[in-house]
Amino acid sequence: xxxxxxxxxxxxxxxxxxxxxxxxxxxxxxxxxxxxxxxxxxxxxxxxxxxxxxxxxxxxxxxxxxxxxxxxxxxxxxxxxxxxxxxxxxxxxxxxxxxxxxxxxxxxxxxxxxxxxxxxxxxxxxxxxxxxxxxxxxxxxxxxxxxxxxxxxxxxxxxxxxxxxxxxxxxxxxxxxxxxxxxxxxxxxxxxxxxxxxxxxxxxxxxxxxxxxxxxxxxxxxxxxxxxxxxxxxxxxxxxxxxxxxxxxxxxxxxxxxxxxxxxxxxxxxxxxxxxxxxxxxxxxxxxxxxxxxxxxxxxxxxxxxxxxxxxxxxxxxxxxxxxxxxxxxxxxxxxxxxxxxxxxxxxxxxxxxxxxxxxxxxxxxxxxxxxxxxxxxxxxxxxxxxxxxxxxxxxxxxxxxxxxxxxxxxxxxxxxxxxxxxxxxxxxxxxxxxxxxxxxxxxxxxxxxxxxxxxxxxxxxxxxxxxxxxxxxxxxxxxxxxxxxxxxxxxxxxxxxxxxxxxxxxxxxxxxxxxxxxxxxxxxxxxxxxxxxxxxxxxxxxxxxxxxxxxxxxxxxxxxxxxxxxxxxxxxxxxxxxxxxxxxxxxxxxxxxxxxxxxxxxxxxxxxxxxxxxxxxxxxxxxxxxxxxxxxxxxxxxxxxxxxxxxxxxxxxxxxxxxxxxxxxxxxxxxxxxxxxxxxxxxxxxxxxxxxxxxxxxxxxxxxxxxxxxxxxxxxxxxxxxxxxxx
Numbered sequence: 001x002x003x004x005x006x007x008x009x010x011x012x013x014x015x016x017x018x019x020x021x022x023x024x025x026x027x028x029x030x031x032x033x034x035x036x037x038x039x040x041x042x043x044x045x046x047x048x049x050x051x052x053x054x055x056x057x058x059x060x061x062x063x064x065x066x067x068x069x070x071x072x073x074x075x076x077x078x079x080x081x082x083x084x085x086x087x088x089x090x091x092x093x094x095x096x097x098x099x100x101x102x103x104x105x106x107x108x109x110x111x112x113x114x115x116x117x118x119x120x121x122x123x124x125x126x127x128x129x130x131x132x133x134x135x136x137x138x139x140x141x142x143x144x145x146x147x148x149x150x151x152x153x154x155x156x157x158x159x160x161x162x163x164x165x166x167x168x169x170x171x172x173x174x175x176x177x178x179x180x181x182x183x184x185x186x187x188x189x190x191x192x193x194x195x196x197x198x199x200x201x202x203x204x205x206x207x208x209x210x211x212x213x214x215x216x217x218x219x220x221x222x223x224x225x226x227x228x229x230x231x232x233x234x235x236x237x238x239x240x241x242x243x244x245x246x247x248x249x250x251x252x253x254x255x256x257x258x259x260x261x262x263x264x265x266x267x268x269x270x271x272x273x274x275x276x277x278x279x280x281x282x283x284x285x286x287x288x289x290x291x292x293x294x295x296x297x298x299x300x301x302x303x304x305x306x307x308x309x310x311x312x313x314x315x316x317x318x319x320x321x322x323x324x325x326x327x328x329x330x331x332x333x334x335x336x337x338x339x340x341x342x343x344x345x346x347x348x349x350x351x352x353x354x355x356x357x358x359x360x361x362x363x364x365x366x367x368x369x370x371x372x373x374x375x376x377x378x379x380x381x382x383x384x385x386x387x388x389x390x391x392x393x394x395x396x397x398x399x400x401x402x403x404x405x406x407x408x409x410x411x412x413x414x415x416x417x418x419x420x421x422x423x424x425x426x427x428x429x430x431x432x433x434x435x436x437x438x439x440x441x442x443x444x445x446x447x448x449x450x451x452x453x454x455x456x457x458x459x460x461x462x463x464x465x466x467x468x469x470x471x472x473x474x475x476x477x478x479x480x481x482x483x484x485x486x487x488x489x490x491x492x493x494x495x496x497x498x499x500x501x502x503x504x505x506x507x508x509x510x511x512x513x514x515x516x517x518x519x520x521x522x523x524x525x526x527x528x529x530x531x532x533x534x535x536x537x538x539x540x541x542x543x544x545x546x547x548x549x550x551x552x553x554x555x556x557x558x559x560x561x562x563x564x565x566x567x568x569x570x571x572x573x574x575x576x577x578x579x580x581x582x583x584x585x586x587x588x589x590x591x592x593x594x595x596x597x598x599x600x601x602x603x604x605x606x607x608x609x610x611x612x613x614x615x616x617x618x619x620x621x622x623x624x625x626x627x628x629x630x631x632x633x634x635x636x637x638x639x640x641x642x643x644x645x646x647x648x649x650x651x652x653x654x655x656x657x658x659x660x661x662x663x664x665x666x667x668x669x670x671x672x673x674x675x676x677x678x679x680x681x682x683x684x685x686x687x688x689x690x691x692x693x694x695x696x697x698x699x700x701x702x703x704x705x706x707x708x709x710x711x712x713x714x715x716x717x718x719x720x721x722x723x724x725x726x727x728x
Contacts (some may be wrong), residue, residue, distance in 0.1 A: 023469045024534050027717065030527045031710040035466070037440050037459050037521065040430070047101055049425030051077060055095060064091040066104065071428045071444060074454050080104065081125055086132055089123060098149035102127055103165070105135075105143055105152070114189060114670060115701075117141065117198045124152065124165060135163060136170070141186055142199040146207035151258075153201060153210055155186040160201060160212060162258070173210070173256050173263070180222065180240050185212040188220075188249050190242055193671060194629035195278045195327055206286030208258045209308055211266075213277050216250040225668060228697045239670070244624055244631040244645075245638040251277050253291055255308050268293065268304050268313040276629070278327040283337050283356075290316075290331065298633045301325040303341075303358070316358035319343055323556040324633045326513075330374040340364075340384065342371060344552045351384060353403060364405045370549045372396060373419065377403075378426035378447075385422060385429075385447070391415060393549045394476060394487055394519045398431065400447070411450030414438075417520040422447060430456065434521035436474040436489075439463055470494050472533045474526070476519065479542060481572045482565075484554070487517040488573070491529050491539045496582075502538045503587035503724040504577055510566040511595035512634055513548035513555050516541050528713060532720065536728040540577060544569030560641055562623060562634055563602050563648030570599065571607035578610070587724045591615035591716070594672055594701065601650035601680070604659055613660040613723040615716055618672050618701055621680040622649040625673060654683045660723040661691040664712065666699030692719065 029035065044053045046068065053068045063084040068077045081104060083089045092106040103124055110120035119139040125132050135143055135152060140161075143154040152163045158177025163170045174184035185201035192198050201212035223241035228234045242248045253266040272293060279292040289306040291313075303317040319325045321344065330351075332340040337356040342349055349371050351364040364384060365371055373387035375398075382403040390410075391397045398412040398420045412418035416435030423429065429447050434440045439459035443452050472494045478485040493502065507525070509516045529539040545565045546558035558565050570590065578585030590611055592600040597619025604614035623631045623645050624638050638645050646652055661684075665677040677693070684691050694715055696703050703712055721728075 025469055025527055025531045027528075027531065027710060027713050030524055030531065031713065035462060035522065035524075035527055037462060038457060039440065040442055040457065043421055043430065044095075044097060045422065045424045047424050049423045049427055052423070052430070053080065057091070062091055064093070066095055071423060072453065074444065074456055080127060081106070086123075086125075088132065088134070092123075096145070098145040099147050100149055103145065103149055105145065109139065111139070114192055116192050116196070117186070122154075133165070133168070136161075142201075144199065144201070144203065146203045147205055148207040151207065153185075153203065155184070155199075155201075158183045158186070160185040160210070160256075162210070171261075173261075174212075174214075180238070181216070181218050183215040183217065183249075185210075185214075187213075188215045188217055189239055189670070190248070190627045190629050191215075191276075191278070194627060194633075195276070197279075200280070202280055202282055202289075204282045204286045204289070204308070205284060209286070210256045210258070211280050211282065211289050211291075211308075212254055212256070213280065214252045214254055216252075218250075219247045220249055221246050223673065225670065225673070227668065237668075237670075241670075241673075242628040244626060244628055244635065246628060248274065248276075248296070248628055251275070253277055253280065253306075255289065255306075255311075257308075264311050266291070266306050266311060266313065268306075268315075270302070270315065279329070279331070281331060281333075283333045283339075284335065285337060288337070290333075292327070292331075294325070294327070296628075296632060297636055298324045298629075301327070303331075305356075316356075317341065317354060319345065321345075321552075321556075323552075323559040328374075332374070332377055334377065335379060340374070340377060342374060347552050349552075351386060351401075362405055364401060364403065365408075366405075368551065369393075370551070372549065375420055375422055375429075376426065381426070381448075383426070385411075385420065385426065387419060389549050392519075394515075394517055396518075398429070398450070409448075409450065411445065411447070413450060413452070415519070417518060420445075428453070435519050436476070436521070439521050469530075470534055471530055472496075476517070479573055479576060481542070481544070481569050481576065484545060484569075486542050486544055486569065486573065488540060488542045489517050490541075491533050493533045493536055493538070498582050500582060501584040502536060502582060503589070503728070504538050504540060504574070504583045505532060505720060505724060506570065506574060506588070506590040507539065507541045507596070508544070508570060508590070508592055508599055509594070509596040510544055510546060510570070510592070510599045512546050512558060512562075514595070515543060515548050517543045528717075532717070535721070535725065537720070537724065538583060540573075542570065542573040544573070558634065560635055560644045561648060562644070563598060563650075566599060567602045567606055567648070570603045571610055574603075574607065574610045584727070585610075587612055587727070589613040589615075589720065589724050591617070592619075593617040595620065598650065601661075601663075602648065602653065604661060605650055605653040605656040608656050608658040611659055613662075613719070615662045615664070615719060616650075617664045617712075617716075618666065618669055618703065619650070619663070619676060619680070620672055621651040621676040622646075624649075625676050625679070651680050651683050654680070654687045654689055657684070657687070657689045657691070660719070661689075662716065662719045663691060663693040664696070664703070664715070665693075666696040666701065666703045668698040669701045671701040 094107040141155040220240040375385035597616035
């Protein structure tokens, strides 16, 4: 009850913002980090279930520490590692414990490769001996302790290596790795980006076997990007990138036996052609590996159990969908090797329990709402913890439920976005709560009842700071469009006068399963929208058909026709909003980034009687240019579905352009290649259409670094003022 009162007080304070505000937000404020929130970094629950560790950085000394705190008291109990005491390391940026927590892997000199992949120098710190050991002289990828803590496996130069931490010897276990040809145990670009993981190797529980996926990229077409840099001559970044309909890497599954020093390829009893292996995970049995195989259309997902001793495989579960099956990390093996699985097979994403042969025991959660995160299983109390949209699709709450589907308990107490980090024994959880009016609040809660035990961290400084700024409420509602009630938010100028007429600037992303309308705290873009509201704009966001968390049917209606229904909804929403007396229907604009840039381009071209302007940042301009896994999941291949690709690609609708168009891209975008923009530019030129564009040299899909973000948002703001703000 005390926590609820505290949050009510915070919400009351935020409701008073408009009476005390005087300062105006500036672009410099936003991109200098003036509104940055405090958070808890790299939290790890200790094995005893009573303590947790956090990575702390001392700005004055430039050193990092791993500090251990008590859950009940929140007091710091001890410091496990301090880089100030480690001669070779000035600071480290991440850490990983061995299973018994006697050793800690420290990450230093980390550099990005792509979105998720990195290279770094790693050290193993022994908490008992206080000794520090460098894993390898070279920068390596994905170092991972064996369960018994005696070894460390990692990737280097497309091969896998194992270091014996007792002898110091390193063993190379694959030898055919070669850049742009063969990768062992580390994912290729498209798996990393679209299946969301980098480490494609796994230790078994006995620490004597390693399963890994091998990628043969030989026949995958190469993509090259010029890197302009600072030298007299530019260089090129060349990598394998399978576009829609083109050759994928040929994948195969292998198991290395540490004792015999031999590798065996896994064969399953089914003829697959052009398939994916998006997940591998050992069961509790050290000789049984689970592997998920998926066809190229991604509408069939098979779960196999592989016996590593006999190298035989059994098909345990088949998940099918007329559109596509989502790949998740929710597979959890219980002590008897029955398993937890999530699926949309009843129309909403829910939790299921199967026995070890794949026979369904029960559907654990049910209802017209979505399970959005699976936190784990408490074996002692036979309880599952999860996050869901049961309290409305724009909100998130934390729940517990028994394995038999009974005794469901809502553990989070406040309406907004709640997420949880559980202690190792599931006795506590740290709840992170935020809403559109409340900056992130961290509390310690009882995992059985949800009752708050202690308040850990509140962003009081930021909340107090914002009292002095001219802030507008983010108003949530729904709008009836094309037979659906679509979620929407709107921000009006703080001095809004319903008798006046304001320009409308719309934002959306709209990609399959995405969500832009959510009851959560401000992102950097939200401060930009506040800045625009200060200048006299109304900003609105509508989640149309194809977005997520409202059931599979709503999400998958766009199948094979990306850019059709989503664009129709944005155009219809703009038309409807334009009938409001306080909105000037002659001054409506739209913008988006990536998929959102694809959408804003289409909306301006197809809705040329509605939208006066659009900004497209890093847009896909034809799905023929984008990667195989993402695109074919929703569109099948261009060879099978040419009309679906071409009829809704903005590059084919440039002749309809009437309004003002700003096109922006980074040349170093390895995800949505600048080729998309170059082809759009050429099409616009040949259609004799005037437009504006901006290229950011060597910047990736995020377009950031140095002064870049500030420059980008000044560019977009100036364009908005020029095209929509003429009467302000």
